[in-house]
Amino acid sequence: MQKRQGSQSDQSTRQFHALIVGAGSVGCLIAQRCKTLNIRCTLFERENYLNERRRDWNFGITHALPQFQECLPDNISSRLTSVLVDPIRGLSGNDTLPMLNAESGELLMTVPTPNVFRLQRSKFRALIAEGIDIQYGKRLSNIRCEDESTQVSAQFEDGTEVTGDLLIGADGANSKVREFLFGPDEAALQPMALIGCGAVERLPAKISRQIRDVNDLYFVSYHPAGVCAFMALHDVPDASKPETWKWMFSLTWPDRSGSVPRDPKQMQQKWTEWAEKLAEPFRSAYLAIAPNATFWCDRLAEWRTKPWDNRNGRVTLAGDAAHPMTYHRGQGLNNGILDAAFLCRALSEHERGEKDIAEVLAMYEEEMQERGRAAVISSGENSLMVHDWKQLKKSPVFTMGLKALEKSEK
Template structure:
């Protein structure tokens, strides 16, 4: 297939149809720029596991990225569509063993969004193509070409790699010094499940002052729970996202947990035994056979400036700043990326290649500084939350 070259104006190729890629698609479309989004998954439902995102500080910037029509639909993709964000909302942090409230972090107008309907909303009006796994990138005099594993090639003025922490685009940008683009690891293991729970536990969680919260205990175990879907009339059919993290196990134990889901769930239940209600019940109530996610150590990438080949290739989202998740800042930073790019796109007068190159350069300068700062802060926070002495000292 011949590359599709822009005849008039600009064309942007976005790699990755997650939040970062689709938000970039929306702001480019709003700017009147031809944009296509390429996703390696075969369909929007190819990944069976769902989850939810918290937006704790970037809510106003969502408004910048989306049209009024899409902004009006955001409440419908919340984990609880009846919830209305407000100035006094907080993220509670409890002592998991005693149940004592350690602190209530201000989170004015915080919301949580269900991944699948959120991405469906973001796909509205965009040209999204599935089954497109990026194979290689080539820069040309008039732009950039992306070759995909299915044998097709696309050409554009700019390519934005937004395909997540394991970004092929980032690896290409740093191919002359691979270590500079490689993920680093934090010795913290993680478990997550989207699960139903017995009705009494579900009702107790729904009755908490906030339907998302954190519990920390002296062993260095971090527990997080959030309501995911409360649409069914029967509380036993509601779903919750339950997440635990802890100092990484020895390699043999990591390997055993990775291959044996029953052993993994048994370990989570044992970890929950010392916890107060409802923290213990929400872990011990996870049914056997529930699909779960496990990683032996968490990844991050400390943002470094990249050579975008004269404004032809850049990064966004986790590809630009892969974070550990304990501060819940992944989606907020993806939103900020798109909003920052839009700020510079608005300054374009004639939509020339030169103007787009300048807009990308300004965008990158902001992302490089913010990305480095936020990744470092998140790594420090992840380690601190598993050190009881640090938790209590800050408390």
């Protein structure tokens, strides 16, 4: 690895500046923590405005709760309940994730998830984007990182270029920064033999109520034929009117065909095919939305984290950019939160003048790459196993619930 030239004198005369690519959950959390620590940073986001991309979902923060709190300033922490899927219900020490047989409706197992922060992504993102420097309409196209310089430059599709001391790729599963570090072939997501389709929709009042009676927050069901059906409450504008509640629906199934249903008709057809196999009231719920829902469909994919040359402490990764993984055990964001907290601890050490940036980044990356790789592999294995009835009960979600893998419990 090249020695970073002139870093002492450069850094005594100007303020360290981190460039963060991607204003998703992880990018915004890093920026929030940097702001509290007085570390200068700027976020660059390809969207022209926040939540321009309409697709929304919700996720649960479980084992990363302490690091999540660490990243957030008090004025945001104090308003977190407002972005829960049901702010009036708030948190509950009795939250559980029931896991059911999708064919019979029989309860297979209950996973305790006390005080899970189930957050609506779009609202959560709007909250954590407050008060930080985000430049919109900035799609990263290239990175310039010359040997003779101590700095790094981000180049954007609009022809502009910005230079800083560190570039953090928090640009999601298809990361352009990861592509810069590894080249397009080595950085590419590895497609899996699974397809996932989802939607966020309202239900007729009676069905919505029946579904909420199964569990207040969420549940998952597995079918012997291979499909996995997950439903989670997404929005409760009026607690007394179940027809106003929004639900996040997900269906995932094994597929070796190499193709993904893309046009709305194909998606609706596949959705209906699987929904017909489900026990009541899930069948009615999935069928009720089928004719009008806006579906998204993707082949699930992962990338197994491995070490990269961080150009002497100038380019790194965090969140899905570093460890894109499947979502059946809810580990992606939880690991991204750990990245945000640990990276900011490292930057803070550097800012206090205790260590060189290359040294603190090496420490951050060593822990993160090992943890991220283990989470990607375990999540991928789990996803394959929950779609195979013979393997289901041996899968990590049955043996560990939503807990972190042991090493990440720090």
